[in-house]
Amino acid sequence: MPIRRLKSDRSTQSSPRNLATVSTLPTVKAMRDCFERYLSLTIADGNASVDTIKTYRNRTSQFLSWCRERELYPALITRENIKEYRKNLVDGAKTSPTIRLSLISIKHFYTACLAEKLVKDNPVIGVKAPREKREVASTIKYLTQSELQQIFDSVAPILKIRGDKTKQVQVLRDRILLACMALQGCRSVEMFRANWSDISQSGNQHYLKLDGKNSIRTVMLRTDLAKEMALYRQVRQKNKEKFTAQSPLIISLSNRRYGQRLSRSGISHIVNGYLEKCNLKHTDLERSLSPHSLRHTAGTLSLQRGSSLREVQDLLGHSDPKTTTIYTHV
Template identity: 25%
Template sequence: MINDMARIMNDLQVVTSTLSPEVDMQKLEVRLEEIMSNYEIHRKSEKDIENDIQDKIELYLSARKVEGLAKETIRGYTGELNRFAKFINKPVVQITTSDIRKYLASNENNMASTVDRKLSAIKTFFSWLVTEELLLRDPSTKIKPPKKPKRLPKGLSVEELEVVRESCISRRERAMMEVMYSTGCRLSEVQRMKIDDINMQEMNMRVIGKGDKERIVYISFKCLHHVKGYLNIRKDDCEQLFVTERRPIRAMTNRAIERSVDQIEQRTKLSKKLTPHTFRHTFGTLAMENGADLADVQQLMGHEDPSTTLVYAHVSENRKKQAHKKYHMQ
């Protein structure tokens, strides 16, 4: 087929190269008929077209790896796109907007945030295909993201934070909890932390956030005290800040950190769910409650979009009351 197309294009080039500026379309049509009579052309059936969706996904993921996309993001895209490919099971060129909508609606139990994440991965994939000229049109363009319910982040109150502190029974638990709260870091950022990233004198820490972007976060005196206490009992030479307690000593995984927080939660008996992200929410909420500037909180938390930080800008009834007394003109 490729050789036939090459011959057709070659013959057509020979014809068009001999044309004068004033083309006689009738003669051109006759000549094209003469050329095309040497070929038998038929439209491929759906079965004849190669199902290339998995190959295109692998090509896309390889390109994103080269671009330096974070491993966690690559892993997320891989899972989402593989599930999409299994559901659709047809060549990329044949995928329609309706196909994508059917996939997104295939599980009624999916929350809006889950559907939004799936759509985001699909949109990024098709956008890349069009940009790379591997596809002429993007079937996901017309699909709008679902409306997500606006929920306030569930952070801990000052009193609840103290309960959590008192529920930590090991130096590792306490140091980990203080680092997550003091820095407001994401789980993946905490998992990547290394001892050498800590500047004891400046009381700050270098972290690698989303998209492998580096930023500086700060730690409190209390946090520094417990981190030093944890490091003093360590007898290993592992460079990671938080490591396993059993040998071979190695960096804790994301899941291991989550399990450690789960164990703390079981002892607190709080009504709120305790996760690594709860401490991040607590950091953002309490910072805003104490009058921190929105732009400062955005930088500290590593948010690219200011609107992401706005979820922490809600204020308590007491703060609203005080603001009214302070700023209302009588």
């Protein structure tokens, strides 16, 4: 195991961290390598998504950079240091969910190091993210029925697009993306991962399998949405696109990446573009809409139309019914 030897000088012996009792410490590289093994073998029982691993790695790297800037050695971090880092995030105007995710990532980092005996304890245990002062229901930002209609109307009508096949693909792609998120309650990550092979049919009913947050679910597609998907495929085929089981549902239309899977940031860019176009992105000081607001829209409008909580829970794929109850307070 790579180690770093500490000098036994006076400053070390008088240190409040009592470093004189420690002769060797693991290098930061050894701790990072340990964490990488943990991410690939332990998180989600070895089946963590690429996005999850990337998030944990990035949040931990930010913490290690903070340690380096303050000349704090990661193997000697204390609970007080973790609290200082939490305060740094709070001062940086990070939200409670963001801080919570950072602490979870760092906790996993030290769990991995503790398992390989690189550290003596996990300093993150007992340190929690600050509570949000606002009610949970106030975080639910959604579009009204008329605003949602405004969004769809802003997408060029299909029948008026002639000659330009790429434009036809764009119009259909965007309509399908918006409909899946705002009417079917799909998450951005689910649309990012969706393939053509995830669409199935039984009789006259079409279904879409969604690979989401630690679970796979199947939703029944609206009839009008299923028809647009069929037209979308036809137009892409006319563009000489060859379909395989892994052909993405939502594709990039850029010259260099045409036909490849559109990134999550690309999906967000499309949704935010239509929100901006309709002047709905920031309507007042209290409401700022995001791509996830379309999912909130699906749940809220479904309840307003008379659906039961159980039906909305199934629509949104909530494993815990308590998560769905927040929509009753909107």
